[in-house]
Amino acid sequence: MVQYETSIFERLLVAPGAAEAVLSIRFSPDDEARMRELMDKNNRGTITAEEQAQMEAFRQAGSFLAIAQNTARLQLQRGGGNGHSPT
Numbered sequence: 001m002v003q004y005e006t007s008i009f010e011r012l013l014v015a016p017g018a019a020e021a022v023l024s025i026r027f028s029p030d031d032e033a034r035m036r037e038l039m040d041k042n043n044r045g046t047i048t049a050e051e052q053a054q055m056e057a058f059r060q061a062g063s064f065l066a067i068a069q070n071t072a073r074l075q076l077q078r079g080g081g082n083g084h085s086p087t
Contacts, residue, residue, distance in 0.1 A: 005067055019072035025065060
């Protein structure tokens, strides 16, 4: 599945500035604090089912972002995603 996602991201990231924009995406400080809180609760065994679902949603979003950012880095290394032809 990651193979297909990577291929799709590569096609999306050829627009000028797209790769740089993807690399600038970050979780907000509030989201980072919530993720730490959820991980702590999970480690202590005090996490609720709703909190587990939220933690899983953060995990999936983080995985998606990691794939997109790795693909963006590859595009930039190849000379794509910045409006220039590969060298």
